Amino acid sequence: MNDVIIIGAGPAGLSAAITCANKGLDVLIIDEYLKPGGRLLGQLYEEPDGTWWNGIHESAKLYEESLNKGVQFLMNIPVNNIERIQEDWVIYTEDATFYTRHLLLATGAAESPVPVTGWTLPGVMSVGAAQVMTNVHRVKPGEKGVIIGVNVLSAAIAMELKLAGIDVACLTLPKNNQLTEEAAQPRNVMESLLHVSHMAPSPLVRMGSKFMKNKLMKKLGITFYPKKGVKMWDIPIQLRKAVINIYGNGQVEGVTLATIDTNGEVLKGSEEHIACDFVCIAGGLYPLTELAAVAGCPFYLIEELGGYVPLHNTRMETTVSGLYVAGNITGIEGAKVAVAQGVTAGLSIAKNSGVKDLEYEVKQSIQSIESTRKNAYIQFHPDVAKGKRILQEQWEEYKASAEKLPL
Incomplete structure (x- = not known):
C-alpha cells in the first residue's frame, strides 16, 4: 500500500x-x-x-x-x-x-468538439492535437491550416504553430447552430479574445483592445469589424466570417468561408474558398x-x-x-x-x-x-x-x- x-x-x-x-x-x-x-x-x-x-x-x-x-x-x-x-x-x-x-x-x-460539415476528413483535428504534434513530437500537422474557433486556447496555439513555421491562414468562427451558438456569436467571441490581446505583438491591437471595455464600443467594434479580419502575429482573426464546410477528396483540401452578420447568421452569396491541408477545431x-x-x-x-x-x-x-x-x-x-x-x-x-x-x-x-x-x-x-x-x-x-x- x-x-x-x-x-x-x-x-x-x-x-x-x-x-x-x-x-x-x-x-x-x-x-x-x-x-x-x-x-x-x-x-x-x-x-x-x-x-x-x-x-x-x-x-x-x-x-x-x-x-x-x-x-x-x-x-x-x-x-x-x-x-x-x-x-x-x-x-x-x-x-x-x-x-x-x-x-x-x-x-x-x-477538449470539447465542435461539429463542422466535413470534420471526418483526414487532416481535421482538435487544436490541442496540433499543439502536441508540433510542440511535443516536432511534427508539422501540415503546411497551411485554418483554425475554426476563436478563443484563448486557439489564439495561443495559433501563435505556437506560427513559431514552428506553419502557415496559419486564419482563425475564424464555426457556422452558427444549436451546438455552436456561443462560439459562433461575434460579440461573445470578441469578449473572450480581449483577454489575450496583451499577447499581440502589434501595439495598435493592444491599444485598440483597451477601448473595447464598454458595451457601446464592443457593439461598434463588431459592426465595423474588418471583413478580412485583424491580424495578430500576422494571422487574420476573422470574427465576421465562419467556416460552413470542410472539403476534400479523401483528405482536407480547403474550407468554405462565408461572411456573417453581427448575430452570426450567414450572408448568402458571400461564400469563398481557402485552400489548406489541415484544419484545427477549437471548442475549448x-x-x-x-x-x-x-x-x-x-x-x-x-x-x-x-x-x-x-x-x-x-x-x-x-x-x-x-x-x-x-x-x-x-x-x-x-x-x-x-x-x-x-x-x-x-x-x-x-x-x-x-x-x-x-x-x-x-x-x-x-x-x-x-x-x-x-x-x-x-x-x-x-x-x-x-x-x-x-x-x-x-x-x-x-x-x-x-x-x-x-x-
Missing part, C-alpha cells in the same frame, strides 16, 4: 508528488500517457519579461525532481475504476490493483471528472470554471474522506495555477497523514494559488475568480447542511 496515489502526471500531479515526498510520504503516480507532463508538454509562449515558458522543459524539471525524491511512476496505464472500501481507496488498472488511504485526482481537462476545454463522479463527489455546473467541477475546498479536499483534487479537474486554468494547487493538495495530504506543524504552510500555499491566479498571463475564462467564489459558497452550504444532519 502506498501512502499516496496520484492519478495524473501533469503539472498538478507532479508538484503534489514532490510536496508529499518532501514530507516523507511514499508516492505513486499513475497516468495513461506515455510520458509525464500532461498538457504542460505542449505549452510554449513568451512571458512579459521576454523569457520563454517552455512546457517540455518545465515538465522535465518536475519529473526529474520527482524521481530524485523517490516518487514512483506507472505510465501508459489507464485507470479503469476506483472505489472506497472501508478506509482504503482501491485503484483498478489492467496491470494491477493498488491501495492507498489518500488519493489525488489530477486528471486535467479534455472542460474538466475531466469521471473518476471523481465514480468516487461519489457532488458536482456543480460553474460555467466560469469550464463546466461541472467536483465540490472541494481551498485545501483541495473533496467531501469524500481521503480524496483530493488539483489542476484542471477543479476548473480550466493555466499550468502555473495547477502547480500551485498541487503543492496545496500535497500539503493537505501530508497534514491529514499525520505530519505535524503544516498548518502555516497550507495557508501560505492557498495564498500562493490566489496570487498565481491573479497574475496569470493567460486566463482561459475571464471570470474564473467569480467561479471560485461560487464554488466556495457551495462548499460552505454543503458543510452547513452536513452539520445539521442527525448522527
